[in-house]
Amino acid sequence: MSRKIRMGMIGGGRGAFIGNVHRMAAALDGQIELVCGAFSSNAEKSKLSGEDFFLNPNRVYGSYSEMIEKEKELSEGERMDFVSIVTPNHVHFGPAKMALENGFHVVCDKPLSFNLEEAETLKNLVNDSGLIFALTHNYTGYPMVKQAKQMIKHNELGKIRKVVVEYPQGWLSTKVEATDQKQAAWRTDPTKSGIAGAMGDIGTHAENLAEYITGLKISSICADISTLVTGRQLDDDGSVLLRFDNGARGILFASQICAGEENALSIRVYGEKGGLEWHQMEPNSLEVKWLDQPKQIYRTGVGDLYPQAQAHARIPAGHPEGYLEAFANIYRNFAMCVRARIEGKEVDAIYDDYPTVEDGVRGMNFIYKVIESGRSESKWISLIH
Numbered sequence: 001m002s003r004k005i006r007m008g009m010i011g012g013g014r015g016a017f018i019g020n021v022h023r024m025a026a027a028l029d030g031q032i033e034l035v036c037g038a039f040s041s042n043a044e045k046s047k048l049s050g051e052d053f054f055l056n057p058n059r060v061y062g063s064y065s066e067m068i069e070k071e072k073e074l075s076e077g078e079r080m081d082f083v084s085i086v087t088p089n090h091v092h093f094g095p096a097k098m099a100l101e102n103g104f105h106v107v108c109d110k111p112l113s114f115n116l117e118e119a120e121t122l123k124n125l126v127n128d129s130g131l132i133f134a135l136t137h138n139y140t141g142y143p144m145v146k147q148a149k150q151m152i153k154h155n156e157l158g159k160i161r162k163v164v165v166e167y168p169q170g171w172l173s174t175k176v177e178a179t180d181q182k183q184a185a186w187r188t189d190p191t192k193s194g195i196a197g198a199m200g201d202i203g204t205h206a207e208n209l210a211e212y213i214t215g216l217k218i219s220s221i222c223a224d225i226s227t228l229v230t231g232r233q234l235d236d237d238g239s240v241l242l243r244f245d246n247g248a249r250g251i252l253f254a255s256q257i258c259a260g261e262e263n264a265l266s267i268r269v270y271g272e273k274g275g276l277e278w279h280q281m282e283p284n285s286l287e288v289k290w291l292d293q294p295k296q297i298y299r300t301g302v303g304d305l306y307p308q309a310q311a312h313a314r315i316p317a318g319h320p321e322g323y324l325e326a327f328a329n330i331y332r333n334f335a336m337c338v339r340a341r342i343e344g345k346e347v348d349a350i351y352d353d354y355p356t357v358e359d360g361v362r363g364m365n366f367i368y369k370v371i372e373s374g375r376s377e378s379k380w381i382s383l384i385h
Contacts, residue, residue, distance in 0.1 A: 004033040005335045008071060008080035008104075010064045010095045011087035013039030013049035017183060018109060019086040022136070023053075025327035026084065031335040035059060036080055038067040041091075064095040072102050081338055082106060082132075088186045089194050093118040096133075100125040105132040105338055107331070111204050111367065112360025114194045119357075119364040126357045132341065134334040137208040137355040137363075139265060141326030143300045144286040146353075147309035148213045148269070148276050151288070154306075157271030163242065163250035165210045165267040167202040168258035172236050175229050188234050196367045197234030199225065202265075203254035203370065204363040208355065209267055210252065211362070213278075216244040218366065225374025228257050240370055283322055311350050330354045 007026055012019015019039070026032040036059035039049035043062030050060030061067035071079045082105035085095050093113045099106050100122070112135060113119045126133045139145060151157060177184040186192040187201055194200055211217060222241040229236055236257045242250030258264075265280035274290040286298040298305065301317035312329045314321060333351045340347035373379065 005031055005082070005338050006035045006080045007032050007082055007084055007107075008067055009034060009037040009039065009084045009086060010067070011039065011085065011091065012037075013045050014052065015182065016086065021324065021327060022084055022086050022107075022109070022331075024324055025138075026331045026335075028324065028328035029332045029335070031332060031339075036061065036067060036071060038062065038064045065098060068095075068098050068102050068104065071104075080104065081342070082334075085109060088192045089200070090114045090192045093122065096122055097125060100129050100131055100133075103129070103131070105334075107134045107136065107334055108360070109136050110208075110355075110360065111194070111200050111363050112357065113364060116361075116364045116368050119361045123357050123361050132334065132337050133357040134330060135355040135357065135360045135363075136327065136330055137205060137212075137359060138323065138327040138330055139205055139209050139280060140212045140353075140355055141312065141329035142278075142280075142283045143305075143309045143313040143321070144278055144283060144298065145209070145213060145326075146312055147286055147298055147305055148267075148278055149215070150306035150308050151276065152214055152269065152271070156273070157269070157275065158273035160214050160216060160244070160246060160248045160269060160271045162270040162275075163210050163214060163216075163244065163248060163267070164269075165206045165250070165265075166253040167206045167255075167263075167265045168253070168261040169198075169202060169256045169263060170259045170261040172198075172229065172232075172256035173259040175231055177232070188232055188236075190233050193234060194367070195371050197227075197232070198236050198254050198256045199238050199370050200234075200367050202256065203238060203240075203252065204367060205265060206252050206254050206267075207366045208359055208363060209265070210242070210250065211359075212355075213267060214244070214248075214269055216246055216248060217362075218242050218250075219245045221366075221369055221373055222379055223370045223373035225371060235371070235374070238370065238374065240373075283326070284320060308350055308353070 038061040040046040083099040085108040177188045220243045225235045225238040237255040240252040268277045277287040284300040288296045301313045333354045336351045337347050
């Protein structure tokens with residue numbers, strides 16, 4: 001098949017942050033081309049956005065339903081192959097459901113949906129249709145994250161005992177949603193964001209990263225969830241005790257009111273023989289500490305790394321790789337799987353690696369259980385007497 005994989009986009013028009021990230025990531029490897037879109041619920045804004053992206057005006061639509069219906073009518077040689085959904089949380093389910101029902105593969109921004117019921121519905125649709133569905137937990141795309149995953153998978157650290165994952169931000173330290181800040185407005189609005197604020201937005205990234213790297217599943221939680229900015233409707237800070245299915249214990253901390261913090265996602269994992277540490281803001285380095293030997297620093301593109309890490313490094317060692325490249329790794333892997341499906345071939349297992357609808361359901365369930373635990377007082381023992 002000597003053509004690019006064709007993408008249609010829902011959301012991500014003028015003024016949108018994450019839509020531009022998705023477009024850059026999808027285009028980075030030259031495997032995907034944007035051919036159509038419904039870029040806004042406002043038909044005129046969608047049209048103007050299509051002009052920004054130099055698209056054929058006939059393939060810029062006023063609604064996602066119109067786009068899916070019209071694209072399905074086109075020949076197989078012209079219609080889009082998949083839909084990329086980059087809308088706020090409350091507009092994930094409708095487009096994803098309709099795309100799957102009409103035979104289109106899907107890439108969806110996280111979290112998967114507005115609520116758990118919608119997530120389960122999408123999971124069933126994916127399973128019934130056999131279509132490819134990727135969720136953009138982009139931090140799993142970093143080469144050193146994949147190195148960490150493989151080291152644990154190959155038992156280099158021994159049985160995992162402790163996981164500490166944190167994601168502090170500071171951008172919501174004040175009530176910026178009361179200004180014209182679009183991102184803050186919808187992310188703190190329960191009618192658009194869903195049941196959770198910080199835990200849904202960045203807590204799910206921390207949860208997904210912990211499960212991805214360790215290969216373990218979180219089996220139970222105990223949460224302390226807070227809203228610390230007066231007048232805010234959703235949580236902006238939370239701490240969660242974790243128990244994993246192998247008996248390991250963990251701590252997850254996610255907050256958007258840590259003044260001065262940027263996107264300081266980090267993880268530490270400790271096994272019987274050693275531990276590892278990775279920081280998203282210094283993503284090319286993986287620190288490994290041993291019980292009986294000196295500490296080691298693994299670097300992207302340097303030395304004898306696992307093939308899964310090496311395959312996701314893009315440029316020579318010493319040149320920083322970051323957020324966009326990690327995002328692009330998810331799009332590239334997804335595109336390779338779609339291409340293999342179209343050509344009737346098997347995809348290399350190294351590239352059959354991206355967050356799926358199953359991860360999305362686990363993330364939504366995590367959100368619900370964290371909020372449920374956070375609202376309960378029965379787990380706390382008072383020291384006041």
